[in-house]
Amino acid sequence: MLSVENLSFKYEKKPILENISLTIPTGKIVGFIGPNGCGKSTILKLMANMLKPQEGTVKLNNNLISKIPNKDLAKKMTLLPQNKQNKMNLTVYELVSFGRYPHLPWHKRLSENDHKMVDWALEQTNLSQFKKRRLLTLSGGEAQRAFIAMALAQESPLLLLDEPTTFLDISHQLDVLNLLNSLNKSLNRTIVMVLHDINQAVRYCDTIHIFNNNILQNSNDSNQILNSSAIRNAFDIDIRVHYDQINNCPYGLMDRPSQKYNKKII
Amino acid sequence: MNITKVIRKLKKPPIILALLSIMLILSFLISLAYGALEISFRDVIKTLFSGENTTTFRILYNVRLPRTLVAALVGACLALSGTLLQGIMRNPMASPSILGVNAGAGLFAYFIFILFPNHLSLTPIGAFIGALLACILVYLLAYSDGISPLRLILSGIAISALLGALQSTLVILFPERSVGASYFMVGGLSGITWPSFKVLLPYALFGFILIAFFPKQLNLLGLGDETAKALGLNVEAFRLFFIACAALFSAVSVSIVGLLNFVGLIVPHMARLLIGNNHQHLLPAAGLLGASLLMFCDTLARMVINPAELPVGIILSLLGAPFFLYLLRGKKDM
Numbered sequence: 258m259l260s261v262e263n264l265s266f267k268y269e270k271k272p273i274l275e276n277i278s279l280t281i282p283t284g285k286i287v288g289f290i291g292p293n294g295c296g297k298s299t300i301l302k303l304m305a306n307m308l309k310p311q312e313g314t315v316k317l318n319n320n321l322i323s324k325i326p327n328k329d330l331a332k333k334m335t336l337l338p339q340n341k342q343n344k345m346n347l348t349v350y351e352l353v354s355f356g357r358y359p360h361l362p363w364h365k366r367l368s369e370n371d372h373k374m375v376d377w378a379l380e381q382t383n384l385s386q387f388k389k390r391r392l393l394t395l396s397g398g399e400a401q402r403a404f405i406a407m408a409l410a411q412e413s414p415l416l417l418l419d420e421p422t423t424f425l426d427i428s429h430q431l432d433v434l435n436l437l438n439s440l441n442k443s444l445n446r447t448i449v450m451v452l453h454d455i456n457q458a459v460r461y462c463d464t465i466h467i468f469n470n471n472i473l474q475n476s477n478d479s480n481q482i483l484n485s486s487a488i489r490n491a492f493d494i495d496i497r498v499h500y501d502q503i504n505n506c507p508y509g510l511m512d513r514p515s516q517k518y519n520k521k522i523i
Numbered sequence: 524m525n526i527t528k529v530i531r532k533l534k535k536p537p538i539i540l541a542l543l544s545i546m547l548i549l550s551f552l553i554s555l556a557y558g559a560l561e562i563s564f565r566d567v568i569k570t571l572f573s574g575e576n577t578t579t580f581r582i583l584y585n586v587r588l589p590r591t592l593v594a595a596l597v598g599a600c601l602a603l604s605g606t607l608l609q610g611i612m613r614n615p616m617a618s619p620s621i622l623g624v625n626a627g628a629g630l631f632a633y634f635i636f637i638l639f640p641n642h643l644s645l646t647p648i649g650a651f652i653g654a655l656l657a658c659i660l661v662y663l664l665a666y667s668d669g670i671s672p673l674r675l676i677l678s679g680i681a682i683s684a685l686l687g688a689l690q691s692t693l694v695i696l697f698p699e700r701s702v703g704a705s706y707f708m709v710g711g712l713s714g715i716t717w718p719s720f721k722v723l724l725p726y727a728l729f730g731f732i733l734i735a736f737f738p739k740q741l742n743l744l745g746l747g748d749e750t751a752k753a754l755g756l757n758v759e760a761f762r763l764f765f766i767a768c769a770a771l772f773s774a775v776s777v778s779i780v781g782l783l784n785f786v787g788l789i790v791p792h793m794a795r796l797l798i799g800n801n802h803q804h805l806l807p808a809a810g811l812l813g814a815s816l817l818m819f820c821d822t823l824a825r826m827v828i829n830p831a832e833l834p835v836g837i838i839l840s841l842l843g844a845p846f847f848l849y850l851l852r853g854k855k856d857m
Contacts, residue, residue, distance in 0.1 A: 307752050331755025338749040342613060345745065346800040355743060359755035364736045366803075391799070404750075411754065 258283050259304060259334070259415060259447075264313030266299055273299050275471045277313070281415070286441050286448045288458040288479070291468030291491055297451045298339065300468070301417045304449070305336040317415075331359035334415035335408050339423060339451075341400075349395070349403045350388040353378055356410030378410040381444070382436060398429025405436060409444075416440075418450040422457070430454075434461050455492075456508045459483060460501070467491050483509045536804040539797055543811040547595070550815040554591040554822045555583060559830050589717045594821045594835075595814040596720070596727045597712075597776045598786055602813025603734065604772035605787030606794065606806060607765045610741045612672040618788035619773030621679040622766070625784065626686035627657025628777040629708060633690050636704040637697045646707065647722070647778040654774035657682060662766065669759050670766075710781035711834035712821050719779050726775040731810070734768055738802040741765060745800065785839045786813050789847050796850050816843065 259281040266274045274296040281287050281304075289297045302308045304315055306322045315322045317333060325333070345352075356378065357371040367375075379385045382402045392400060401421060408416055421437070422430040438461055440446045452458045458465055458479065465482045467475045468491075475487030482488055483498045496509040555567045562570070562579055570579050571588070601619060608617040619625065631653025635646050661682045665675040694701045734741075740761045743751040751758050773787060794809035817835065820842060824835040 302749070305753060307749060327752070327757055328755035331753065336749065336753040338747065338753070340747070341750055342745065342747045346795060347742075348799070348801075351742075351799075351801050355739075355746065355754060358739060358743060361739070363740075366739075408753075 258318060259449075260316050260319075261300070261304060262314050262316070264300070264303060264310050264315065266296070266303060266308065266310050268299075272471050274303070274310075277473045279466055279473060279476060281447060281449055282464075283414075283447050284441070284445055285463040286438070286450070286461060288462035288465045289449065289451045289468060290453070290455060290458050290465060290488075291474075295468040295491075296471055297468050298419050301336060301419050301449070301451060302338075305334060305417055306330060307336070328359040331411065331413065333413055334417065335411050335413045336417040337404050337408055337419065337421065339419040341404060344393045345391075347392050348388065349384055349390055349392065349406075350375065350379070352392060352403055353384075353388075353406045353410050356407040356412075359411060374412065375410050378406040381409055381440070382406040396429070398425050398432055401425065401429070401433055402436065405433070405440075409440070414445070415447045416449070418448065420451050420453065422452065422454070430457070437461070455483075455488065455511070459508065460504055460506045480507060483507050534798075536798055536801075536808075540804065540807055540811070543797075543808055543815070546815045547811050547818075550818040550822075551591060551595065554594065554818040555587050557822050558582075558587060558825045585716065589720045590712055590715045590821070591818055593715045593720050593723060593779065594712055594817045596723050597780050597783070598790075598813035598815070598817030599810040600723075600727050600730065600772040600776045600813075601783060601786040601817075602790035602794070602809040603730070603806060604769040604776070606791040606802075606809040607734065607741065607769040607772075608787075609791050610802060610805075611744050611762050611765050612676060613745060613747070614672060614676060615792065616788075617676065618784065619769065619777075620683065620784055620787070621676055622770055622773070623657035623661040623679050623682040623686065624654040624770060624773045624777055625782050626683040626690070627653040627655070627660075628774065629653075629782060630657075630686045630690045630693075632707045632781075633693045633701060633704050636707075637693055637700045640700055643703070647719075649778075650707075650781075651774050651778035654777050655770060657686060658766075658770040658774070662763075670762055675766075706834065707781040709834040710783040710836035711824070711832075712780055713832055713834075715779070723775060723779055726771060730768055730772050734765075734806060737761070737764070738806055741802040741806075742800075745802075781836070783817075783836050783839060785836065785843055786817060789843055790816060793847060793850060 261277055261279050264274060264277040277300060289300065291297050299308065303310050317325065322330060354367055354375045357367060357374060360371065379388055382405055384402055384406055387399065392403065395403065421433050425433065434457060437448050441448050459482060462479045465477060465479050466473055467487050474491055475485055477485060483496055489496060493514065495512045495514050498507050498509050501508050552564050552567060556562050556564055560582060566579065567583065570577065570583055604619045608619065608621060609615060628650035631649040632646050635643065635649040639645060661675065661679045665678040740756060743754055743756045744758065744761060748758050790813040791809050794805055794812050798804045798808045820838040821835045824833045824838045827833055
């Protein structure tokens, strides 16, 4: 369990996050949503010990993450940032094998067991047939899967993902989300992700946290979130809630409040 | 069927490294055999092993062998320095000159030519000190709560410009004393003998052994700071370590052969095109390629306007730049 307590972060005196407290229960999928610039990415980085908060603490199973050595922390959680270097002249296999780094002594090369883990991670992400392909020849969706495979090879039970679906077309978005969902259900990985599509968040996450104006505005069960006023205020939108019988979850149709009065949108 | 296609078929790292090793041996023999006096390969080997004090032996042992060995070590050092820097900066334009190494070495070389014209043997030590000081200055100026690659590159450019301006001022104030220093600026291997080799060898070996342990860490830095941290790498510490290695490699090279810009910038790219970005293979490939290229080009430098010789820096750029562009054209995905 990861717990964030009274966390505040300023960037050059500009407050980004103020007094955030939340917990990530083990085995769940947790979504962060909110308008641009609300601090969603920042909180992920704070949770992964990549930024130091001015106030408050982040604890992993009751240990301060800032006190956990780098490699040990990497065995327990990992973060896939939004901006990755994915145009590299490396094979998919090489990239995924980098995930073994925290398990290797500093001077050692990959052992047979490490190679097995890499093959397993490629299988789980359906990339086995891609393993000799170079990263710069992959599509955005395939590259994203390769990075998820790297995180899997890392064997950390907690995965933080910053906008894993951004820049992907809808079929690749669904591929990535279905993959993350299956990693959660079959391999019991805890997943925290920043998403922009509210309906995808509702469908795939157990819990959703809404960030707005530097604070955590609302935390709720994903089935309830569409009915909350917090989401309407955060994005300044109207939502008509419907129910998706097939996926057993609500979904919303969204409008800008002003557009109600326009019969037709030009 | 062109060369790059054949290469792509043989594109297994062990095969490429084996081919590069063969190239290294061939360049070594060519460099020993050709020059003002041509010696056959068989005679080269026979003479060196017999150790008889003939004219051929003296040419080989006193002139060509030390020069060839220095060319090999310097070529490998500069290529590795460039590979390390491009790797940690994630910037294809990075080369040893980015650290201010060349500008620092150049300025101090001019200092010695102008202030101590009677002690020109101090030039290598002066250039080495200048190179390291410039490096440290660039690093400190770029440091602000960690090193960002972009800030390092920009402060390198600024410091190089500043030191370059100081150097130009010296040239204008003392034109007659600066003539000799211009050879240093082009870079060349003429007059290199055993003492240079003995200075170079321990630094080069020390550097080779150091980086041989850390290709994994260099790979992770290439993924971006955040991904590298998420994988548990101590990003700042390793970046400083690799910068220090790169500075050592290029400072010691520059102090012995002068400024050979081209090797550190373009050999890493050639190696990358041949073998990919995995530093486990890229580092040895770049080292082998840099060594072979410098030995081969130095041989040409001795031969084209025989009995005089061209500075090898000129040959490197004349031959290497078109070859590099040819390799680049074969790569559509860059």
